[in-house]
Amino acid sequence: MRDGIGEDGRTLSPAMPRFVFDAPGDAANLAGYIEEIDALQRSGFGTREIVLVFGQGAAAERFAKAFFGRVAQIAPRGVFGRSLVRQEAGGVVILAATRPEGRATAPHLFPLYMLRGDEDVRRVRGGFASLNDQIAALARTAERGVILDPEGREPDVPAGWSVVARPPGDVPVIALGSAAGQVDPDAGPVLIVADDLHHLGRIAGCFTVADPRPAPDRSGAPPLERYGRAAAEVLVEALARCERECTRAKLFEKLDGLSVQSPEWPHLDYAAWPLTGTDLVALRRVCLSDDRQAP
Numbered sequence: 001m002r003d004g005i006g007e008d009g010r011t012l013s014p015a016m017p018r019f020v021f022d023a024p025g026d027a028a029n030l031a032g033y034i035e036e037i038d039a040l041q042r043s044g045f046g047t048r049e050i051v052l053v054f055g056q057g058a059a060a061e062r063f064a065k066a067f068f069g070r071v072a073q074i075a076p077r078g079v080f081g082r083s084l085v086r087q088e089a090g091g092v093v094i095l096a097a098t099r100p101e102g103r104a105t106a107p108h109l110f111p112l113y114m115l116r117g118d119e120d121v122r123r124v125r126g127g128f129a130s131l132n133d134q135i136a137a138l139a140r141t142a143e144r145g146v147i148l149d150p151e152g153r154e155p156d157v158p159a160g161w162s163v164v165a166r167p168p169g170d171v172p173v174i175a176l177g178s179a180a181g182q183v184d185p186d187a188g189p190v191l192i193v194a195d196d197l198h199h200l201g202r203i204a205g206c207f208t209v210a211d212p213r214p215a216p217d218r219s220g221a222p223p224l225e226r227y228g229r230a231a232a233e234v235l236v237e238a239l240a241r242c243e244r245e246c247t248r249a250k251l252f253e254k255l256d257g258l259s260v261q262s263p264e265w266p267h268l269d270y271a272a273w274p275l276t277g278t279d280l281v282a283l284r285r286v287c288l289s290d291d292r293q294a295p
Contacts, residue, residue: 043090044248046082047082048081048082049082050078050082053086053087053090054086054095054096055094055095055096055098055111060112062222063095063096063110063228063231064086064228066224066225066226066232067095067228069232070232070233071084071236074232074233074236075236079240080240080243084235084236096110099113103124106248107122107123107124108123109231110125110227111124114131114193115130116131116132116154117156119275121252121275122249125255125270125277126275126277127234127276127277127278128213128278129276129279129280130279131155131193132155133212133276133279134193134212134281135156135158135210137210137283138191138193138210138283139158141191141208142160142189145172145174146162146164146167146168146174147162147163148163148165148166148173148174148179148182149177149179150177150178150179153176155176167183169187169188170188172189172190172191173188173190175191176193176196180196180207181200184205185207189208190205190207192209193209193210193212194210197209203288205287206285206287207287207288208284208285208286209284209285210281210282210283211281212282214280214282216266216267226262226264229265230262230265233260234277237260238251238254239251241258267280
């Protein structure tokens, strides 16, 4: 309690305050905090329902539709007799969140936003390769190059590469965020991540794109729908392993060794990749003419 170190030698979560027990009320404060945390950990776990909260917007709605469609197939009677239901607040987790904000309210599972790669696995778990993994895959196409990072994502920089404000024009460029629409593909190789394709606008040329959501079976279903179904498979399995007396912390612990093979999504192995379940990235060549809108 004083040093924030558990019996097994691991550092306790930042959610657990440190107590030095040098004041008369420290013991009572600790007891009250533990009682409050216990109630928070069980938030969303009812006797007949397991409450889930989803992100806002059209993309989150499509994700939720695919998610519950798959749940109906693999767990029609729920998990341990409890149905998975959607509400606006008070859920076990937030699924399909569109922004990192809000993790203090509830942990995020399968967010729609891209994880950088160094987030706290006790507060968020994803289902596709992180930004750092995507950049590493792009960087392996050349021994050296530069990275443009105007929005300050601050990714890990691979060996032989450097972050610059302006590209020199004679080396490969990994263009992040808005930089994707500001570089000239005729001046040298331009590499981007799939989530930044919308920044290209009507720019013409060829690009190497990191796709973190490839379909193993070459399914024609949209990635968002495939992601929702994969999320359902993982969460239902984790809840089953968590058993009846589940809590938020226990649920995330059960994800640690989980491995789920889906026919339409990359193999998710949280023992090997605790944060995202995978580091799989497919590199694709995308060429656009000046009269065609980028995907």
